[in-house]
Amino acid sequence: MKIIEYGAGRPVLLLHGGGGPQTVEPFGARLAEALGVRVVVPTHPGFGGTTRPEDLTTIAGLAREYVGLLDELDLTGVTVVGNSIGGWIAAELALLGSPRVNALVLVDAVGIEVPGHPVADFFNLTFPEIAQLSYHDPARFQIDPTALPPEAQAMLAGNRATLAVYAEKMTDPGLRERLRGIAVPTLVIWGDADRIVDPDYGRAYAAAVPGARFELLAQTGHLPQLESPELLLEALRSFTSAST
Numbered sequence: 513m514k515i516i517e518y519g520a521g522r523p524v525l526l527l528h529g530g531g532g533p534q535t536v537e538p539f540g541a542r543l544a545e546a547l548g549v550r551v552v553v554p555t556h557p558g559f560g561g562t563t564r565p566e567d568l569t570t571i572a573g574l575a576r577e578y579v580g581l582l583d584e585l586d587l588t589g590v591t592v593v594g595n596s597i598g599g600w601i602a603a604e605l606a607l608l609g610s611p612r613v614n615a616l617v618l619v620d621a622v623g624i625e626v627p628g629h630p631v632a633d634f635f636n637l638t639f640p641e642i643a644q645l646s647y648h649d650p651a652r653f654q655i656d657p658t659a660l661p662p663e664a665q666a667m668l669a670g671n672r673a674t675l676a677v678y679a680e681k682m683t684d685p686g687l688r689e690r691l692r693g694i695a696v697p698t699l700v701i702w703g704d705a706d707r708i709v710d711p712d713y714g715r716a717y718a719a720a721v722p723g724a725r726f727e728l729l730a731q732t733g734h735l736p737q738l739e740s741p742e743l744l745l746e747a748l749r750s751f752t753s754a755s756t
Contacts, residue, residue, distance in 0.1 A: 513581065514555040514562050519544025522752070523587040524551045525578065530593075530634070530675040531735070532556075532559045532667070536595060539737035539744070546745050547752060549591075552668055554581060558674030561667055571597065571623070571684070575604035582612040591752055593617040595737060597679055597710070603687070606694045616698040617748065620706050620734045621717060622679070624688040629713040631682040634675075639668070647733040648705035648740075691720040691731025699725040699751045701744065703732030725751075 516533075518541045526543070529537040533555040540551040556574055558564030579603065582590055589605065590613050594602030599621020606616045622631050632645050639657045643650045656679050657668055698721045703713035711728060718726035732740040 513556065513577070514560070515581070516540070516553045518551045518553070519549055521547075521549045523585075523590045523591055524549050524752075525582070525592045525602075526551050527578070527592065527598030527601050528553070528556065528559070529594075529598045529735075530671065530679075531596075532671045534560070535735060536598070536737055541582075542741055543748065547749055549752070552581075552585065552587070554578065556674070556678070558677065559671050561670060564674060564677070571600050571678055572604050572680065574601050575608060578605050579608050579610045579612075582610060588609060588612050589614040591615040591617065593619065593748070594621060595619040596622055596734065597675065597682075599623070600679070600684075600687070603694065605694055606698075607611070607690060609695070611648040613696055615752070616696050616721075617693065617701065617751065618698065618717060619701045620703055620709060620714065621700070621708055622638070622682050623684055624691070624713075624717055624720065625683045625685055626688070626713045626723055628715040629710055629716065631713075632708045634736065635672075635680070639724060641706075644705035645707040645733075646735055648703065648731045650733075653738065656703060657679045688716070688720050691717075692722060694721045694724075697751075697754075699747070700724055700726045701736065701747050702726070702728050703734060703736050703739070704728050704730055705732060706734045 600623030700718035
């Protein structure tokens with residue numbers, strides 16, 4: 513498994529979403545410096561040009577992989593932070609009950625079903641359409657995939673294909689009910705302009721986890737670590753100080 517680490521101190525496991533590891537790696541470096549923590553950023557197998565084992569096909573399977581990674585690295589008191597499908601993985605990881613996990617942060621996570629608040633139909637959207645739904649200010653982040661080098665285009669296509677293996681429907685009908693089994697302090701952070709999964713979806717996520725706190729970030733979409741990193745850092749700073 514490919515991992516990148518930043519900093520030293522209390523461990524944070526930072527899990528990326530469907531856009532791949534590049535959506536969280538720069539933030540991981542900022543997080544390590546700002547909070548004085550050790551940030552471990554793995555690449556989900558199959559993303560970023562990596563290889564996915566044929567028998568690894570589910571979000572729950574990824575969560576088990578990361579429990580194994582925490583054991584391998586002998587990390588304790590871990591705060592798990594996940595964005596989008598990374599949040600879904602983080603929730604499944606917390607449900608496995610590893611004693612190494614101390615706290616959970618779900619950032620615009622997907623995975624549950626909320627009537628009237630569907631997850632955007634990601635696989636039927638173009639990349640420009642995804643950007644329109646993902647950001648408060650899409651113009652800052654709009655890219656033309658056809659203008660990218662062939663290697664970058666291939667990586668985007670590979671990420672999308674891998675995401676379809678792990679989470680073709682982007683939800684698990686039973687997850688929302690199972691979230692009541694999470695037993696660690698939990699913060700649910702949401703962008704107020706997220707149109708991939710709207711803020712009421714986020715509130716439902718928080719309500720399903722015992723004792724979870726919900727925090728809304730202003731002028732922020734589905735990827736706070738890219739669009740509003742300082743707001744996300746402040747939310748994490750407050751939460752990690754309270755949960756240690």
